[in-house]
Amino acid sequence: MTKMAYVVGFLFDGNCGRVTLIEKRRPAWMAGRLNGIGGKIEPGEAPLAAMYREGAEEIGVAPAWKPIAALDYPDAMVSVFGARSGNAFAAAQSQIDEPIVKCLVADLAWAGRAVTDVYFLVPLARHSLMYCHIYSPRLRMSEQPEIAEARLSERRGPTI
Template sequence: MKKYVTGFLFSQDTNQIVLIKKINPQWQRGLFNGIGGKVEANETSIDAMVRECAEETGVITQPVDWQYFANVFRPNGYDVDLYFARTDLALSAKTMEAEEIHIMKVSAIPKNIIPNLQWLIPLALDNQADFSTPVFIKEIAQERLKA
């Protein structure tokens, strides 16, 4: 099973968010997603988040900048650790790779986003949530969805 990280980089006031317009994988093409990617061998999840942020946005962060708030797991599919950071460094994010970086108002996130971001982004912004124990979401396997 592949391990991934996805992070939501917000401005300090949480009015802006950095999202990536995806090219790959094919099923994500044209959709917006958070910053992230695969956790490499011998790399911790938080170290992958810091690395992916720097590689994709040019924004240099530290592990302490990121809050681990949720895990989305699909049996026989993927295991994704989700993070968020609140820093005005978000406003300096720029496209570093083939996939374009977009800084946008949280109130104006487009409809063409990865479907679960519709509720994961508001969850990350919930100031009343205690993420000392991250939220664990086990998704239904595709086979069960077809039944």
């Protein structure tokens, strides 16, 4: 059985104090719960390209998505991305029939309505964007590897 492939991204404001989430309406088990921006990776599409497409489709902006992690579930692979941009955060608006919620990261744990993985992925993405870059080498393989590698090198700093 081939695993489904998905992307999920978390867009933070400039100081990473707030995050943009989607209030899901479907599938039924997710209705009313908060999740990151994202969706299925199309056949032949690289994870980074899928994240840019999903971001544009769902929130109408294309921040500089950074790879954070790859989650290997029994039935799915999920590529996790984060972005930190005050301008993109302010401009983000729902482009679909599911509303976006811009919430304080500190309040997320008390909200009680997020999809389970959001509770650990938001702090992981926030920490990665603020302090150190955590990434999976698999995510560097994109349709434009030189761009992905340049972004990662930018975050890592010079090689010693």
